[in-house]
Amino acid sequence: MPVSTPVAALRPTELEPAVEALAAQPDLCVLAGGTELMVLANAGRLRPGGFLLIDRIPELRGVWFTEQEVIIGAATTCADLTHPDLRAVLPALAQAARAIGSAALRTRATLGGNLASGKRLGGGPAPLPGRDMLTTLIALGAVAVCRTRHDWRQVPVAGLYARDGGVQLQPGELITAFRLPLGTGQQGFMKIGTRGGPGRPVLTLALVVDPSTRQVACAIGGHGPVPARVDHAGQWLQAHVDWEAGAIPDPGTYQTFARLVAEGLLAPLTAGPAGASTSRIPDEYRRQAAEVCARRALVRALPPSGWLEQVKQYQIKAELMRARSAVERAERGLPQAPPVPGPITGPINVPGLGALGARTDITIPAQGNGGRAQ
């Protein structure tokens, strides 16, 4: 269904017409929740040729639990992400969503909009937005799935950004979903900011434990254009945890881990222009903040002993969600197929990839309905 005459506003209920409209009318501005765009419009800084509303596309909203992964639609709202079922499996994501704005803002603000915020609408530089959800997605090793009319593209979330933090989406490209490895362990998110608003926080930190691979991933944000994973801290920690007993024998482990995380702030990876509202934060303050947050997050996720039971609980809940997902979707008439081209087979595994690391995009041609069963 090609769109011939320019439209002022379009609110498709399926993905295909949305990407077709974007291809046909490149000046359409994608609007998910509108919580970033409307601030600009109210301030007289945005005059769109037209809006493409993506808030009524069931394929883009919701969470799919499959055997290998969790897939979250890009237009899933922050309020959706704080749902108890999701909090039980992906607590860091729920905590990060919960820390955005107020409840009424979260009813509309979306995950995709958060990651795509700070698009240079009229070109030229703009202050970087918070993108708080990004820190957690980076710690989780998420892959963003993007779609133009003809192609799918999958890229580790950090690869959505240029070196200076600008969003790198191709013309007519929509983010459709985020794919995460199935979370089955303790997680935490922390944020220090001067205000609850859209300005940049001083620090965001996400910690993700994966007991099955015995890995601890930690990402910190707020200091540079894109949050960074501090893998050396996780690697060091791996050998200092008694995974069999569910314990951390040496109490000094917490402090050393925290110091290693804070050192991540100094890594060359993180160099770049700091965001507008935190440029006055002294480095030393941010370093201390990172240390305190990292220590607390680790104590909460892996206390000195007795967390094996907790790990089992996470596994049971994840198993449960997997079992329920397809049945409940069928029952409620929700789309069975997530907005992704198929299982990831290419070399897109993210662990070890730094925030500004090499991009490993894979482009897969979309065939008609994107290769999915109707």
Add this chain to the structure above:
Amino acid sequence: MSEAHDFDQYDFLSADSSNELEIDPLAGSGTYTVVSSLPSQVQHAAEAVAGPPIPPASGPFATVSIRCTVNGEPVEVPEVWVADSLLFVLRDRLGRTAAKDGCGEGECGACLVLLDGEPVLGCLTPALVAEGSSVTTPEAYGDGDEVSGALAAHCGAGCGYCLPGIGLTTRALLARQPEPSEAAIRESLSGHLCRCLPPGHFIDAVNEAAQAVKRRG
């Protein structure tokens, strides 16, 4: 000391005093602090958020016509600019002025309305999102109910600007949780800024409204 220096100092002081961070009076969890929305601040914040002006697209403003129901009454509004907020359309096109225009950037909650029963910020919701939906504004409770009664009794000393939004949030809360804990009350009111009253008044009001609703059964 040069004049410029004096000016800098003055600027710094005035910015600093209006910049004073205060704990959101209604945010119990203390997750983060909010800034009171003084005009200078709003402008400052808008700049921080928005950056340099974005050149408008050429050509005329893109407009649409919108049909929805407002407090149960079907309405049609022609020629709505696609980026007009729901709040603007309600207040300036339809004369429903109970939802207030506070900050226009999502911080204060004065503009809260219900869209298909869900609380949303009128200032950050494009009007065209309401197409085919039902909107509830504070006018729906114009005759007064337990919530307005309790707010009038406990928060009458303030200017009242924040109350319509707080009223809707309270009704949504009580519909979900007829006997909310203090933590739940603080959490749900944390998106509303009040410049006149301390939080205790609102907590008392919500508790009283909850009891009154319960008595009515």
